[in-house]
Amino acid sequence: MTRNEPIGETQTPHADATIMVVDDNPANVELLCEMLEDAGYSNLIGLSDPKQVEPRCERALPQLILLDIRMPEPDGHTLLQRLGERWADQCPPVIVLTAQTDEETRDRALGAGARDFLTKPFDQREALQRIHNSLSSHSQYLERVSEARTLEQMVAERTRELERLALQEPITGMPNRRAILTGMAEHLEQGDTLAVAFIALSDLEEIAHLHGYPAMEQLLRLVGRLLNRKLEDAEVGCWGNAEFVCFRREHETGRQLEQDLVAVAEELTRTFQIGDLRLNTGLRIGMSRSGRDGHDAEQLVRYAALALPRRDGAAIRQFDASLEQSLRRRGEVEHELRNAVSNHELSLMFQPKVNLATGALAGAETLLRWYNPRLGQVSPGDFIPLAEGSGEILTLGRWVLEETILQTAQWYRAGLTEGDCRMAVNVAARQLTRPDLAEEILALLTKYGLPSHCLEVEVTESGLMEDVEQARRQLKQLADAGVSVAIDDFGTGYSSLAYLKDLPVSTLKIDRTFINAMGEHQQDQNLVRTVIAMAHNFGCAVVAEGIEAPDQARTLLGLGCELAQGFWFARPMEAAQFEQICRQPPDWHFGA
Structure with missing residues (x-):
């Protein structure tokens, strides 16, 4: 190594970077570390035993490695290959130190992942400039990686938010029809028996026309919260502007959900206070059951909706096959x-x-x-x-x-x-x-x-x-x-x-x-x-x-x-x- 006059007093860029110097000759390690200290670098690791390189990197990766090629086992080529395999794109840049100038040595080192070469004996200024360039390039790379990871994290968070919103009804914040059908399908695939209820509220459009849509939406949210509170073990979602769907795992002969819905219907006879308004709504409930009525989520919801009682009838009605026949008849009538x-x-x-x-x-x-x-x-x-x-x-x-x-x-x-x-x-x-x-x-x-x-x-x-x-x-x-x-x-x-x-x-x-x-x-x-x-x-x-x-x-x-x-x-x-x-x-x- 040729020693030139000291570099100026200006602050060294990347002075806090950790630099590892690896050479089987301790004298060479000492000389390189002295040069780097004189240049303002303070975090130096000098190793004359190549077997210590990987354990030290496991503890903490340096920002740069100065690596001699000709060393006993493992030699520089082997270390280059191992470092690349172990840390991949996180591997720090490696500047190869070698007295050999043949193309084969250079090509082999570059192929193993070397960033640059310093040919012994090397000029101090050239060496420091190459070290500076490698540290700058690696620093910029790390910044880009950090920015990319931050962006990926933002994209992932936004994607999760969009996925959440895609499964949420905007007015009530409850699961929407897509979320309901997905949840039902998962239970049905596991062989669970589901009781399904389609709940239609009355007079919401009239309330919207008389008192405005904000009042109607507030009433919808209140009803949604009431359903969640009264049907704790059921999964409840908002199907549309005046409709809810809920389902619950039940035994084949169970009617627990229907019994709970009777209590809900009675609760909804009360008056809701919204600002200065006192509003009332009623509900009609149609029900279906997996196994007895079908095994498909959409079909079960459709059957429950079809079972909705007339406005002047009972509050709750179970689906039966005659309703499907009636629906088919209606379709034929409408067509003809x-x-x-x-x-x-x-x-x-x-x-x-x-x-x-x-x-x-x-x-x-x-x-x-x-x-x-x-x-x-x-x-x-x-x-x-x-x-x-x-x-x-x-x-x-x-x-x-x-x-x-x-x-x-x-x-x-x-x-x-x-x-x-x-x-x-x-x-x-x-x-x-x-x-x-x-x-x-x-x-x-x-x-x-x-x-x-x-x-x-x-x-x-x-x-x-x-x-x-x-x-x-x-x-x-x-x-x-x-x-x-x-x-x-x-x-x-x-x-x-x-x-x-x-x-x-x-x-x-x-x-x-x-x-x-x-x-x-x-x-x-x-x-x-x-x-x-x-x-x-x-x-x-x-x-x-x-x-x-x-x-x-x-x-x-x-x-x-x-x-x-x-x-x-x-x-x-x-x-x-x-x-x-x-x-x-x-x-x-x-x-x-």
């Missing part, structure tokens, strides 16, 4: 319904309305019927709700309007419907939301030459509530043109008094449930009397539905009801039979 108009499968029936005071025919309500060659006669109670849900009600509704107006126009021209005889046609909620409904009806009246006073449109209270302003505009346009407007099933819906004074209503139809209860309790009869008096105060006539006995008709006449319809007068009939009644009216008159 799409072509019912084009295949000419629809027809109209007419149920007469009677003037209670005179017994005279006062018109009729048109009722839709559907006969399908494959399904047979399909009840309106089966296909009307499906049509409303799918939007097919718009097609059916237009057909009913046109056929009613066409048939009534023919009877009108034949002189069969005179005076106050009106044909009432039902208009669905989806039709009321159309901005061109009134124009369409008036255009049909013009097309078939039917005076507007011969037609009455019937709308339900719930249908009006879907879009009150749009309904008011459409009904006002019809009323201004002379078409009568009736509220069907009055008293079973929403704020009756609020809209009666703002809508152009000329007739109220009292729902049959009030009529049937009238003979059982005086209180119910008083209620009917109040409804009739209120209708008269608003300038509306009253039609009573579902008259099945003459005593009901007499009572209603005594209470001031003008019109009635029901099986006691006549059942719904085909056009030809109704035409015969128009030609030869029965004597429906009776004494009060």
